[in-house]
Each structure stands twice: as structure tokens, then as C-alpha cells.
Amino acid sequence: MSSLNSTSSVHLRPQLRHFINGEFVASAKTFRNISPVDGKHIADVCEADANNVDAAVKAAQAALHGPWGRMAVSERAAMLHKIADGIQARFDEFVAAEVADTGRPVHQARTLDVARGIANFRTFADLAKTANTDLFQSESADGLGALNYTVRKPLGVVGIISPWNLPLLLFTWKVAPALACGNTVVAKPSEESPSSATLLAEVIRDAGVPPGVFNLIHGFGGNSAGEFLTRHPDIDAITFTGESKTGSTIMKAVADGMKEVSFELGGKNAAVVFADADFDAAVAGVMRSSFTNSGQVCLCSERVYVERSIFDRFVAAMKEKTQALKIGYPAEDNVDMGPLISHGHRDKVLSYYRLAVEEGATVVAGGGIPTFNDERDDGAYVQPTIWTGLPDDARCVTEEIFGPVCHIAPFDREDEVIGRINDSDYGLTCAIWTSDLKRAHRVAPQIEAGLVWVNTWYLRDLRTPFGGVKQSGLGREGGRYSLDFYSEVTNICIKL
Numbered sequence: 283m284s285s286l287n288s289t290s291s292v293h294l295r296p297q298l299r300h301f302i303n304g305e306f307v308a309s310a311k312t313f314r315n316i317s318p319v320d321g322k323h324i325a326d327v328c329e330a331d332a333n334n335v336d337a338a339v340k341a342a343q344a345a346l347h348g349p350w351g352r353m354a355v356s357e358r359a360a361m362l363h364k365i366a367d368g369i370q371a372r373f374d375e376f377v378a379a380e381v382a383d384t385g386r387p388v389h390q391a392r393t394l395d396v397a398r399g400i401a402n403f404r405t406f407a408d409l410a411k412t413a414n415t416d417l418f419q420s421e422s423a424d425g426l427g428a429l430n431y432t433v434r435k436p437l438g439v440v441g442i443i444s445p446w447n448l449p450l451l452l453f454t455w456k457v458a459p460a461l462a463c464g465n466t467v468v469a470k471p472s473e474e475s476p477s478s479a480t481l482l483a484e485v486i487r488d489a490g491v492p493p494g495v496f497n498l499i500h501g502f503g504g505n506s507a508g509e510f511l512t513r514h515p516d517i518d519a520i521t522f523t524g525e526s527k528t529g530s531t532i533m534k535a536v537a538d539g540m541k542e543v544s545f546e547l548g549g550k551n552a553a554v555v556f557a558d559a560d561f562d563a564a565v566a567g568v569m570r571s572s573f574t575n576s577g578q579v580c581l582c583s584e585r586v587y588v589e590r591s592i593f594d595r596f597v598a599a600m601k602e603k604t605q606a607l608k609i610g611y612p613a614e615d616n617v618d619m620g621p622l623i624s625h626g627h628r629d630k631v632l633s634y635y636r637l638a639v640e641e642g643a644t645v646v647a648g649g650g651i652p653t654f655n656d657e658r659d660d661g662a663y664v665q666p667t668i669w670t671g672l673p674d675d676a677r678c679v680t681e682e683i684f685g686p687v688c689h690i691a692p693f694d695r696e697d698e699v700i701g702r703i704n705d706s707d708y709g710l711t712c713a714i715w716t717s718d719l720k721r722a723h724r725v726a727p728q729i730e731a732g733l734v735w736v737n738t739w740y741l742r743d744l745r746t747p748f749g750g751v752k753q754s755g756l757g758r759e760g761g762r763y764s765l766d767f768y769s770e771v772t773n774i775c776i777k778l
């Protein structure tokens with residue numbers, strides 16, 4: 283088994299089981315969890331069959347009518363804070379679990395992934411407790427009027443399907459608001475990153491959450507736990523983060539049952555750098571937005587447009603910084619980038635590295651696999667890569683790659699670059715770099731995306747709406763948008 287954990291004193295579970303109705307449950311079929319750092323075996327993971335999924339859904343249904351269903355919002359919120367305290371108390375174990383599954387730098391797991399897991403529970407606990415509902419004073423024919431007000435109720439059993447790129451962050455981004463709104467949950471983490479979700483199940487149990495409220499099933503997507511969950515007739519809603527094609531498959535699976543869905547999907551996000559931008563801040567920002575988490579964040583920018591007068595200087599600065607990135611072991615000092623999630627994903631990213639050359643790209647930096655001359659040569663590493671010279675309709679400029687790579691292209695006019703940014707099937711994020719505030723206000727609303735950052739990237743306030751347009755998603759989560767999705771609303775009209 284791999285010994286490349288972030289904290290050697292932290293013991294990782296050799297077998298990861300489902301958590302159903304308050305108990306850890308094994309199933310006969312298992313699959314192997316592999317470290318992307320060195321290709322070694324980390325753990326065996328149970329794969330849920332249709333019976334396991336059915337048991338989890340039945341437990342979740344029953345729990346809706348148990349103590350959880352009768353709990354006051356403030357009691358539920360207190361329980362969510364207890365879960366956050368539980369993650370905090372086992373912080374190093376969560377860091378080790380995230381690092382073992384993904385190979386990411388330890389400092390990232392500490393400052394982003396696990397910290398956000400805690401923040402997700404605290405934020406939605408407080409939001410649920412303090413949220414207001416609507417009230418309208420209405421007119422009536424007799425002049426006495428009426429009062430319309432809304433009440434929120436749980437949706438029921440929520441199915442949660444999450445990806446591997448930010449495992450704990452994205453899992454808890456959905457589990458926390460679903461529980462805060464009084465729902466019960468059957469959740470499936472990605473088969474590539476099952477460890478932190480399993481640890482979370484222990485924390486949820488130890489926090490005293492009643493059996494059946496939170497259920498965890500492991501497995502794959504099609505013809506496995508994911509599909510069994512989305513096709514289960516007693517699920518009331520599905521919330522999913524992952525690839526756009528998977529979103530469309532899930533939509534078809536839930537169509538007959540008319541389930542509510544919330545989808546956060548892929549992107550081919552742009553960054554645009556105007557000549558008036560703070561040059562160093564823009565370079566640093568685009569480095570982050572291209573290479574954070576080895577480019578495996580749906581918010582990353584893979585298309586960079588730079589005003590022609592600063593194009594050569596910008597490309598040269600990016601090249602220098604990219605070649606200086608330190609790729610390596612998770613716990614190494616000053617490591618910037620770890621491996622990709624798996625060899626399978628590396629094959630996909632490398633196929634784009636080859637395609638870019640076939641499509642006529644100039645490879646400014648990277649383009650291949652780093653050599654370490656040690657066990658990491660069996661890992662899933664790639665070099666951070668920059669291309670220039672591709673036409674806007676090249677596949678490498680239009681398709682989501684989900685790796686540490688960007689294409690940099692020059693532009694001449696504001697209206698031209700807005701058109702090129704919007705000419706995409708996706709619409710998740712855009713980062714605009716400019717010192718001209720009027721330009722920022724003019725350009726930002728014209729971008730077809732759910733999230734636009736100006737002079738920053740990935741600055742998150744968990745109260746804000748989060749989601750994409752076009753093939754990047756359906757619906758919004760975050761703040762009251764999450765409360766809206768995870769609740770059923772009844773309007774009550776009282777004649778005065």
C-alpha cells in the first residue's frame with residue numbers, strides 16, 4: 283500500500299464501506315483505490331449494488347418521519363455546527379484522506395479543501411437559522427386585503443452525486459444545505475475519491491445525527507451506484523456536480539419521475555487581460571486560474587485572451603512562471619502542483635497535448651510528462667502546459683480538458699473579445715483583468731457565464747449564487763439559492 287500520505291501518523295482505512303441507516307455496511311464487490319502519486323494501492327472500496335442503494339433510500343425515507351423530521355431548525359443547525367467541530371477535531375485525518383486520494387499539495391488540502399468542508403457546514407447552519415421567507419400584503423375586491431406568506435419544508439430524500447476534483451469541498455457543498463433544510467440524504471462520492479466522505483460519515487454519526495438521515499454509498503456511475511440512485515423511484519431530487527454529458531444522462535434518468543435537479547457542470551472558461559490591467563497581478567491571477575489543483579477545477583481558465591499590445595510580454599511572463607512551478611510530492615516544501623487524479627484522466631489530458639500539436643499549436647511550455655526517476659514515474663503527473671497559435675475553433679480551444687493547460691490568444695477590440703469569449707457551448711466563469719472600472723462594469727454583464735470575476739479569480743462568498751449557463755449547469759446553489767433548491771415552498775394566503 284502507498285505510504286505517501288500527508289501525515290505519516292494518520293492511519294487510513296484499508297477498506298471503505300457504505301454508511302446506511304447509521305451503520306457501516308460492507309458489500310461483497312469491491313474496487314481498488316489507487317494513489318495518483320505513485321500508482322500504489324491505497325484501499326479497497328465496497329461497490330454498492332441496487333439492494334444497497336434501495337436500503338439507503340428506504341432508511342432516508344424512514345428518517346424523514348423520525349426525530350430529524352420533528353427537529354426545530356435551531357436544533358438542526360446546532361447539529362451541523364457539531365459536524366463542523368468534528369471535522370475540525372479530525373482535521374489532519376481529513377487532510378490525509380484528501381491527499382491520499384488526489385495527491386494534491388498538503389497546503390491546498392489544509393487551506394482550501396478541509397477548511398471549506400468546515401465552512402460549508404457552518405455557513406448553511408447559520409443561513410437556515412436566519413433565513414426569512416416571503417410576505418406580501420395583497421389587495422382584495424372587498425378592500426380588506428389578504429396576507430400571502432411562504433413556508434419552507436424539506437424536499438424529502440435528496441440524492442447527491444459528487445466528483446473527484448475537490449472531493450470534500452463539493453460533497454459538503456451539497457450535504458450541508460440539504461441537511462440544513464431538513465432533508466435526508468443518500469450521497470455518492472466519486473469512485474476516484476471515496477476517503478474523505480467515509481470519514482465524514484464517522485463524524486456525522488459521532489455528532490449524534492439520527493440513523494438514516496445521512497447515508498453514503500460507494501461505487502461507479504453507469505450501471506452502478508450512481509445510476510441505481512438516479513433511477514430510484516423514491517428519491518425526491520438529485521444534485522450533481524461533474525461532466526456535462528453525465529448531467530444529461532442523469533436528466534434522462536430522472537425525467538419519468540419528474541425529480542428536481544440541480545447541476546453544476548463543465549466549463550471552457552476564459553480569462554481576459556486588457557492592456558490597462560495591473561500586469562503582475564494579471565499574470566499571477568492567470569497562473570492561479572490555469573494551474574490550481576492541476577487545472578482540475580471547473581472554474582479554471584483554459585482560454586486566455588490578452589490585448590495585442592501586451593501579448594508577447596504576457597506570454598513570456600507566463601512561460602517563465604510556468605517553467606518554475608514545482609511539481610512533486612504532496613508534503614514537499616513549496617510544492618505547487620501534484621498529479622492528475624488518475625492514469626485514465628492523464629490519458630485524456632495527454633491526448634489533448636498531442637492534439638494541440640496536430641492542430642498547429644506552438645507549445646510555449648510543458649506539453650508532456652515530467653520525469654522524476656523515482657516511484658512518481660508510476661504516478662499520473664503531467665507538465666503544466668501553455669499553447670499559443672490555435673484558431674478559435676480548434677478542439678483544444680473549445681473542449682473542456684480539465685488539466686493544467688491554457689491557450690493564450692491575442693485580441694484587438696473589446697467587442698471582438700466579448701464575442702469570442704461567448705462563442706462557447708459552456709458558460710461557467712470568466713476572469714476580467716483591467717484597471718478601468720467603467721470597462722469592468724461594461725464588459726462583465728455582457729459575458730455569458732454564471733460567475734464573472736474582475737481582478738481576481740476564485741474569490742468565494744458562500745452566500746452568492748453559484749452555477750453556470752448553457753452546458754455548464756442548471757440552477758444555482760449557494761446562500762439562499764441553496765435554501766430554495768433544497769426546500770419545497772408552500773404559499774399560504776389568508777383573507778383579512
Ligand SMILES: NC(=O)C1=CN([C@@H]2O[C@H](COP(=O)(O)OP(=O)(O)OC[C@H]3O[C@@H](n4cnc5c(N)ncnc54)[C@H](O)[C@@H]3O)[C@@H](O)[C@H]2O)C=CC1
Nearest residue numbers: 444445471472502503504508509524525528547548580684
Ligand atoms: N466539476 C466538474 O466540472 C468536473 C468535470 N469533470 C470532467 O468530466 C470528465 C470525466 O470525469 P468523471 O469523473 O468520469 O466525471 P463524471 O461526471 O462521470 O463523474 C462525476 C460523478 O458522477 C458519477 N456518475 C457518472 N456517470 C453517472 C451516471 N450515469 N449516473 C449517475 N452518476 C454517474 C460518477 O460516479 C461521479 O461520482 C473529466 O475528464 C473532466 O473533464 C470531472 C469531474 C468534475
Ligand SMILES: O=C(O)/C=C/C=C(\O)C(=O)O
Nearest residue numbers: 447523546579580581742
Ligand atoms: O464551490 C466552490 O468553491 C468550488 C466549486 C468548484 C466546482 O464546482 C467544480 O470544480 O466542479
